[in-house]
Amino acid sequence: MLGYGFEPEVGDPLQLVVEGAGRGFGARLHATPPGGPPASPRTVYRHVTHAIRHAPEGGITYEAFCATADCGAESGPHAEQEAAQDWALRHTGRIGHDLFRRVVTDHAKATRAE
Structure with a gap:
């Protein structure tokens, strides 16, 4: 389940929601519910450089x-x-x-x- 009370079918519109406030960064895939608002045709990407080091x-x-x-x-x-x-x-x-x-x-x- 994606949180809207239904499972998406092949061909259903999907919307990628990127969360990055604070400490974490993640991406979730949401299905647009039947009869709901259409997914936004505009996507904004934010590239952030990270470094990885021994802890x-x-x-x-x-x-x-x-x-x-x-x-x-x-x-x-x-x-x-x-x-x-x-x-x-x-x-x-x-x-x-x-x-x-x-x-x-x-x-x-x-x-x-x-």
């Missing part, structure tokens, strides 16, 4: 996954890179598997570039 408050996690077929072993998330690497070295020593996939995850924050 230190989110932290960074390190993980290692055994890439040997049918193994599925993993280190789990760690705050320190050495912990994930130590797990991989122990896994190699115990099991003999020597191929790993390493994943580093950080958090990023998008802000308006002004």
Whole structure:
């Protein structure tokens, strides 16, 4: 449901409503209700430049996954890179598997570039 109490059919006129006041920015698709006002033929676009950067408050996690077929072993998330690497070295020593996939995850924050 799009909020007008009906589902649009193929060929129904649609109107894109862009909301951007304050902190958030989003776009919603609204159907013009039957018998309602027609969608505006004029559209105004506002292009705003944003930048994305590492967010230190989110932290960074390190993980290692055994890439040997049918193994599925993993280190789990760690705050320190050495912990994930130590797990991989122990896994190699115990099991003999020597191929790993390493994943580093950080958090990023998008802000308006002004």
